[in-house]
Amino acid sequence: MLYFIGLGLADEKDISVKGLEIVKRAERVYLEAYTAILLVEKDALESFYGRSVTIADREMVESSSDQILADADKVDVAFLVVGDPFSATTHTDLLLRCRQSTPPIPVRTLPAASILTGVGCTGLSLYNFGQTVSMVFFTDNWRPMSFYDRVAENVKLGLHTLVLLDIKVKEPDLAMLARGKVVYEKPRFMTVAQCAQQLVETEEVKGEGICGPEKLAVGVARVGADDQEIVAGTLGELSEVDMGRPLHSLVLVGSRTHDMEREFVREYAVDKGTFDKAWVAQFGA
Amino acid sequence: MLYFIGLGLADEKDISVKGLEIVKRAERVYLEAYTAILLVEKDALESFYGRSVTIADREMVESSSDQILADADKVDVAFLVVGDPFSATTHTDLLLRCRQSTPPIPVRTLPAASILTGVGCTGLSLYNFGQTVSMVFFTDNWRPMSFYDRVAENVKLGLHTLVLLDIKVKEPDLAMLARGKVVYEKPRFMTVAQCAQQLVETEEVKGEGICGPEKLAVGVARVGADDQEIVAGTLGELSEVDMGRPLHSLVLVGSRTHDMEREFVREYAVDKGTFDKAWVAQFGA
Numbered sequence: 001m002l003y004f005i006g007l008g009l010a011d012e013k014d015i016s017v018k019g020l021e022i023v024k025r026a027e028r029v030y031l032e033a034y035t036a037i038l039l040v041e042k043d044a045l046e047s048f049y050g051r052s053v054t055i056a057d058r059e060m061v062e063s064s065s066d067q068i069l070a071d072a073d074k075v076d077v078a079f080l081v082v083g084d085p086f087s088a089t090t091h092t093d094l095l096l097r098c099r100q101s102t103p104p105i106p107v108r109t110l111p112a113a114s115i116l117t118g119v120g121c122t123g124l125s126l127y128n129f130g131q132t133v134s135m136v137f138f139t140d141n142w143r144p145m146s147f148y149d150r151v152a153e154n155v156k157l158g159l160h161t162l163v164l165l166d167i168k169v170k171e172p173d174l175a176m177l178a179r180g181k182v183v184y185e186k187p188r189f190m191t192v193a194q195c196a197q198q199l200v201e202t203e204e205v206k207g208e209g210i211c212g213p214e215k216l217a218v219g220v221a222r223v224g225a226d227d228q229e230i231v232a233g234t235l236g237e238l239s240e241v242d243m244g245r246p247l248h249s250l251v252l253v254g255s256r257t258h259d260m261e262r263e264f265v266r267e268y269a270v271d272k273g274t275f276d277k278a279w280v281a282q283f284g285a
Numbered sequence: 286m287l288y289f290i291g292l293g294l295a296d297e298k299d300i301s302v303k304g305l306e307i308v309k310r311a312e313r314v315y316l317e318a319y320t321a322i323l324l325v326e327k328d329a330l331e332s333f334y335g336r337s338v339t340i341a342d343r344e345m346v347e348s349s350s351d352q353i354l355a356d357a358d359k360v361d362v363a364f365l366v367v368g369d370p371f372s373a374t375t376h377t378d379l380l381l382r383c384r385q386s387t388p389p390i391p392v393r394t395l396p397a398a399s400i401l402t403g404v405g406c407t408g409l410s411l412y413n414f415g416q417t418v419s420m421v422f423f424t425d426n427w428r429p430m431s432f433y434d435r436v437a438e439n440v441k442l443g444l445h446t447l448v449l450l451d452i453k454v455k456e457p458d459l460a461m462l463a464r465g466k467v468v469y470e471k472p473r474f475m476t477v478a479q480c481a482q483q484l485v486e487t488e489e490v491k492g493e494g495i496c497g498p499e500k501l502a503v504g505v506a507r508v509g510a511d512d513q514e515i516v517a518g519t520l521g522e523l524s525e526v527d528m529g530r531p532l533h534s535l536v537l538v539g540s541r542t543h544d545m546e547r548e549f550v551r552e553y554a555v556d557k558g559t560f561d562k563a564w565v566a567q568f569g570a
Binding site: 006008009011012013014015016017018020021084085086087092093095096099109110111112113114116117118120121123125126127128129130131132133134153157159223224260261263264267 | 291293294297298301302305369370371372377384394395396397399401403405406408410411412413415416417418419444509546548552
């Protein structure tokens with residue numbers, strides 16, 4: 001049996017009791033470590049589980065999954081995913097490969113906390129969210145802005161948009177690669193400030209009035225952890241905030257809000273004066 | 286400190302390891318038991334936790350919350366919520382009351398698995414979901430169809446819609462109430478079949494071509510449990526399915542799908558022939 005086990009958001013103790021039981025007894029344990037990260041290192045997991053964990057990078061999951069699936073029709077294999085196992089499409093792909101194996105590999109999924117619902121900590125109602133989008137690091141010659149159209153669809157309906165932010169954990173250094181050496185860059189995690197800046201920059205290019213510097217948003221950092229942080233403000237204000245260590249996410253606030261959402265979010269405002277003015281300007285009194 | 290602790294979806298072992306530690310040491314433990322239920326009884330929780338748990342019904346949470354919040358500025362109180370703590374607005378309300386208390390009551394939230402992401406088990410990409418809606422039991426004289434407009438917004442964008450289904454766990458029997466007696470009705474949980482029927486009925490009234498009997502949907506039951514079940518088909522077909530004990534949810538499939546979603550969902554089809562025909566008719570080849 002291949003078990004897809006969600007680890008939740010913050011540390012080694014966010015796994016479910018049931019998930020932990022399976023990890024302890026499985027034949028092999030893999031940790032998917034390229035779509036999200038926990039806020040603790042692999043050795044914290046290993047010492048908590050009392051066993052060794054193999055890091056499964058993108059290359060292993062997408063190209064060498066035979067290694068993960070070996071004998072999984074006979075023995076139990078645990079595949080650990082930060083957040084909920086089905087946040088990333090890649091894992092659907094792995095599941096399909098289990099079905100297509102001969103003999104088929106039985107699969108079981110253990111859901112866990114995800115940023116998609118954890119973002120409810122902002123006080124914004126999950127019923128008022130539209131599509132989730134993700135944003136990658138802009139570079140000099142690659143600035144993919146396709147997320148903008150989806151954000152615009154949400155904004156036009158008055159819905160909130162959760163923006164998931166890029167992480168780069170095992171990227172080859174291209175300059176070194178050109179010289180024939182594989183050297184990995186230092187891991188990078190997009191911050192709320194970078195996301196806000198890229199949203200404003202995208203608005204300058206697209207110009208439909210969706211995410212200019214005056215628009216209200218909420219930044220979150222380390223949801224579910226002891227040092228969870230929430231900051232509300234205009235994208236202009238959020239472009240300047242420092243929310244500390246990863247992971248960060250951002251919510252662009254939609255107009256279809258009720259008073260309780262406003263009251264709740266206002267508490268996190270960088271500046272309550274700006275917040276109130278921006279709110280009235282965007283959503284009315 | 287008031288701890289909002291998510292219990293996840295299926296049974297007593299879906300709580301996180303961290304959540305369990307807090308439950309074991311808290312001064313008092315409440316279980317919110319009117320927006321969702323676990324698939325196990327209260328005594329299974331109590332014996333697993335090794336302590337007693339007070340059921341918090343809607344009346345207690347919405348009107349007598351002082352009892353829950355008593356001394357929570359000094360002692361630890363655990364407020365357990367099935368699924369993720371912020372799926373229901375009511376709990377935002379309770380959190381606001383903590384802030385407004387004198388002295389303010391510190392609050393911490395422990396996210397957990399929610400049906401909002403657990404529904405990823407269908408193979409439908411969470412990035413392609415629009416707004417979540419909820420549906421209540423229609424009665425002879427109360428057939429609230431306001432969800433339809435939100436579903437229509439999703440459908441027009443090609444997005445999937447998660448429909449959360451009504452539960453009635455402590456409803457006074459109105460006939461008995463008229464005779465001066467408070468007697469509670471037997472708990473009721475909306476099934477996938479009832480939801481499909483009500484969608485089709487709503488379509489008959491509204492007529493915008495959003496959720497007629499030919500539309501494709503996926504029903505899920507007991508997500509995250511051993512006996513989790515997934516069934517795909519037209520709403521006409523799903524109106525006839527029996528998916529067993531609660532809880533059930535339904536996803537109306539949107540057109541903005543990729544091949545992997547189709548391949549994954551098809552496996553759960555009531556009838557693969559009907560499924561393929563409906564897919565081509567709605568979404569093209």
